[in-house]
Amino acid sequence: MRATAPAKINLTLHVTGQRADGYHLLDSLVIFTEFGDEVALHAGTGLSLAVTGPQAAGLLGEGDNLILRAARLIGARDAALSLEKHLPVASGMGGGSSDAATALRLVARAQGLTLPGTAALMRLGADLPVCLAAPRPTRMRGLGEHLEPVLGVPPLWLLxxxxxxxxxxxxxxxxxxxxxxxxxxxxxxxxxxxxxLAVWLSGMRNDLEAPARALLPPVAALLDELGTQPGCLLARMTGSGATCVGIFADERTCRAAERRLSVPGRFVQATRSLA
Known part of the structure; x- marks a missing residue:
């Protein structure tokens, strides 16, 4: 059994408050992309995880991967899981949460297990509920536990x-x-x-973009470079960064920008949004 763990993209990310315990309240419009990591499940003895792929080095030395923690949460048994890592680690695209959610779906289907509820998912991470739900445009509020499907989001070419x-x-x-x-x-x-959509988004925000720009100047430079590409309707950072996302008018201009911006050391990927 094998499935794609799609990248999660925050088209907006409004920080609307902070609780007494320090957790932040959000209001975010989230979409998912065709591109992502690949998770597979095979029969095995005990629980195991093998990590390969072009971004696997980012997980070297990690103690307990979120995929294994999620599998233990629902009582998985004798499951050999594998992760083909394509998304950069700590990149603001919810890769770890999407990987864990995809593994949960595979294990639950294969072994007849019940998927965990929202409260249990939130203990693993605030992005788990939205990643475990159907990968469709969603409004995510609160700490990430309040989800509402959003209709009318057009298909997008994204860089x-x-x-x-x-x-x-x-x-x-x-x-x-x-x-x-x-x-x-x-x-x-x-x-x-x-x-x-891009015109409307230009009046919305990612409130984490300004601090990310200050902490990591390459984010500011990348957003400026991305925003000036022919056909780019909007450039914005996703999540807490450092990945920047360009919304493009069509596939041709998106692919052309992908070629221009592909330089050593960068991760650059053209993809489409999931409807």
């Missing part, structure tokens, strides 16, 4: 560009000076096409 340097999520949140910001509108529009 994912990472400078090749990881960015610590806790460090980015710590550098955020204003923790109580306006949410998105209560009712979201129905967008006609990618250009219409």
């Amino acid at each position: 994912l560009v990472n400078p090749g340097v990881g960015l610590s999520t806790p460090a980015v949140f710590k550098a955020l000076t204003k923790k109580h910001n306006p949410p998105m509108p209560a009712a979201l529009p129905r967008w006609r096409d990618a250009a219409d």
Whole structure:
């Protein structure tokens, strides 16, 4: 059994508050992409995980991978899991959470196990609920536990560009000076096409982009370079970075920008959004 763990992209990320325990409240429009990691399940003895792929080195020395923690959570047994890692680690694309959610679906289906509820998923990570739900456009609120499907998000050509340097999520949140910001509108529009969505998104925010720019100057340079590419409708950082995302008018301009921005040390990938 094998499945793609799609990249999670935050088209918006509004930080709307901070609880007394330090956790931040969010309001985010999330989509997923056709491109991602690959997770496979084979029969085995006990629980094991093998990691390969072009980004596998980023997980070297990791003590207990989130995939194995998720598998233990639902009582998986005799499962040999493998992860083909294509997404950079600590890149703001929810790779670890998407990997774990995909492994949960595979193991539950193969072994007749029940998927965990939201509270248990949140103990693994705030992105687990949205990654375990159907990979479709979703509004994610609260700590990440309140999910609402969003209709009317047009198909998008996206260029994912990472400078090749990881960015610590806790460090980015710590550098955020204003923790109580306006949410998105209560009712979201129905967008006609990618250009219409990009215009609307230009009035929204990723509140973590400014601290990420300050902590890692290559993010600022990359966003500027991406935003000036022909056909780019909008350039924005996803999650806590450092991956930047360009929304493009069509496949031709997206692929052309992919070729221009592909330099040694960068991760650059053109892909489409999942409907």
